[in-house]
Amino acid sequence: MTTDVPLQLLGGLTAREFLRDYWQKKPLLIRQAIPDFESPVSPDELAGLALEEEVESRLVIEHGERPWELRRGPFAEDAFGQLPEHDWTLLVQAVDQFVPEVAELLKQFNFLPSWRIDDVMVSFAAPGGGVGPHYDNYDVFLLQAHGQRRWRIGQMCDADSALLEHSDLRILADFAQTDEWVLEPGDMLYLPPRLAHFGTAEDDCMTYSVGFRAPSAAEVLTHFTDFLAQFLPDEERYSDAGTTPTADPHQIQRDALDRLKALLAEHMGDERLLLTWFGQFMTEPRYPELIAGTEVDDDEFLAAIEQGAVLVRNPSARMAWSEVDVGLVLFASGQSRLLPANLKDLLRLICAADALHADNLGQWLADEEGRKLLCELVKQGSLEFADE
Numbered sequence: 505m506t507t508d509v510p511l512q513l514l515g516g517l518t519a520r521e522f523l524r525d526y527w528q529k530k531p532l533l534i535r536q537a538i539p540d541f542e543s544p545v546s547p548d549e550l551a552g553l554a555l556e557e558e559v560e561s562r563l564v565i566e567h568g569e570r571p572w573e574l575r576r577g578p579f580a581e582d583a584f585g586q587l588p589e590h591d592w593t594l595l596v597q598a599v600d601q602f603v604p605e606v607a608e609l610l611k612q613f614n615f616l617p618s619w620r621i622d623d624v625m626v627s628f629a630a631p632g633g634g635v636g637p638h639y640d641n642y643d644v645f646l647l648q649a650h651g652q653r654r655w656r657i658g659q660m661c662d663a664d665s666a667l668l669e670h671s672d673l674r675i676l677a678d679f680a681q682t683d684e685w686v687l688e689p690g691d692m693l694y695l696p697p698r699l700a701h702f703g704t705a706e707d708d709c710m711t712y713s714v715g716f717r718a719p720s721a722a723e724v725l726t727h728f729t730d731f732l733a734q735f736l737p738d739e740e741r742y743s744d745a746g747t748t749p750t751a752d753p754h755q756i757q758r759d760a761l762d763r764l765k766a767l768l769a770e771h772m773g774d775e776r777l778l779l780t781w782f783g784q785f786m787t788e789p790r791y792p793e794l795i796a797g798t799e800v801d802d803d804e805f806l807a808a809i810e811q812g813a814v815l816v817r818n819p820s821a822r823m824a825w826s827e828v829d830v831g832l833v834l835f836a837s838g839q840s841r842l843l844p845a846n847l848k849d850l851l852r853l854i855c856a857a858d859a860l861h862a863d864n865l866g867q868w869l870a871d872e873e874g875r876k877l878l879c880e881l882v883k884q885g886s887l888e889f890a891d892e
């Protein structure tokens with residue numbers, strides 16, 4: 505992708521300028537980031553999604569059975585009829601996995617790695633509705649999709665910031681406002697992690713939140729070491745061969761720490777395993793149960809494609825690829841495959857194309873490794889045959 509072209513989505517900044525000056529640093533309001541934006545999802549359709557078992561949804565009612573009452577979906581059909589006229593919000597996660605037009609929107613964010621994108625949450629709010637002043641640990645682009653929302657931003661927060669006593673929601677006890685805007689459809693607000701913000705609906709309004717994933721340092725350490733440990737035999741232990749007599753047997757000496765540090769460095773520095781773990785971790789699907797594979801053998805697969813069948817990415821699948829010294833690695837929905845270097849263009853195609861078919865697969869259908877890979881991805885469920 506070109507990084508030095510001014511982007512309407514970024515208010516005329518180039519991707520390079522945005523990443524240098526704003527990303528992870530400071531907020532940016534972009535008027536008409538997507539001119540004449542019309543939400544591909546209606547409020548009714550959003551409410552419909554919140555009834556579905558596999559969809560993660562929440563309702564926040566400011567003056568409910570308790571202040572800022574949180575209810576979790578799936579909801580019953582009559583749940584929305586009984587709500588007050590104002591001051592409530594419905595939030596639906598990962599709408600991009602269920603509405604292709606919302607997934608399409610994510611292509612505009614291709615100046616960022618796709619594996620950093622988490623999901624598009626869509627919220628509908630009645631007038632006055634919001635989830636209270638809070639901060640998130642993730643970057644977010646807030647695209648106004650319908651109606652108007654007033655956004656207030658405040659201070660940078662951290663784990664010491666005081667929160668209201670609330671069992672489910674993290675609402676800030678103090679909010680020091682620094683700026684305020686009313687967003688119209690097509691306007692977008694970028695917020696870096698940990699910036700206090702507070703959105704309230706001016707009228708019936710819908711907002712799309714493009715959220716990002718970034719593992720915490722604690723997650724990196726615990727998950728990577730768990731992953732590493734699978735490959736370490738029980739015999740490999742702290743070892744002090746060649747040690748010298750100790751002056752005081754009760755003292756832990758410096759050389760013990762040095763031995764431990766060497767043990768850690770040897771394994772933590774394994775780049776291949778670090779990459780494998782990271783790629784698997786970052787492509788783990790939010791809803792693994794929606795990645796169901798299809799049994800298909802190599803010949804059936806080839807025949808189907810040659811007869812015009814089309815493969816599409818499972819909307820719940822996540823994919824990324826990387827280069828290693830012995831070839832390539834494809835990460836697909838939490839799994840990794842080591843592949844020969846000559847499959848690079850195929851990996852790029854699989855990760856990027858909307859659809860795979862005889863035309864764009866072309867020569868790859870004659871490549872045994874390539875065909876096997878496609879077939880395996882269908883069996884795993886990351887790719888699926890499009891419905892006729």
Ligand SMILES: [Mn+2]
Nearest residue numbers: 638639640701
């Ligand atoms: Mn937020």
